[in-house]
Amino acid sequence: MSKVKQIIVQVTGQPPLEAVPALHSNFVGISRAGGEVQFEFIFVDLNQIANMTQHNEAAAQSGTVFPVTGKTVAKIVMPAENFAQLEPHLEKIFSAIKSELKKEDENSNARASSNS
Numbered sequence: 001m002s003k004v005k006q007i008i009v010q011v012t013g014q015p016p017l018e019a020v021p022a023l024h025s026n027f028v029g030i031s032r033a034g035g036e037v038q039f040e041f042i043f044v045d046l047n048q049i050a051n052m053t054q055h056n057e058a059a060a061q062s063g064t065v066f067p068v069t070g071k072t073v074a075k076i077v078m079p080a081e082n083f084a085q086l087e088p089h090l091e092k093i094f095s096a097i098k099s100e101l102k103k104e105d106e107n108s109n110a111r112a113s114s115n116s
Contacts, residue, residue: 009049010065013042013072027070037083044070 011027029040052066 010067011042011044012067012069013040013075032080035080036077037080038078039074039076041073041075042070043073044068 011029013029026046027042027044029038029042031038031040049066049068052068056064056066
């Protein structure tokens with residue numbers, strides 16, 4: 001079985017007025033400043049990350065942080081008290097996702113055992 005590799009990537013979006021609209025985002029940054037919560041949806045070119053890590057494999061293994069700039073698709077800023085109201089809903093979503101992932105993992109383990 002292949003060794004799992006982990007790299008650290010620091011994603012930065014472009015200022016929203018300079019960003020060219022992308023069709024979708026594949027990264028979301030969430031931050032809090034004072035009484036506001038900000039979501040930043042960013043499109044990151046995965047080929048850029050793959051090329052960067054392929055050419056810098058030793059640096060990737062040492063824990064080097066690779067800065068990547070993506071295209072900001074959207075920014076949403078909302079008051080923290082409004083964001084806090086989402087907690088019960090988000091807990092339900094996370095619980096459902098964890099349950100589904102656990103079932104998928106159990107199914108893949110069962111298939112692996114039957115193939116052995």
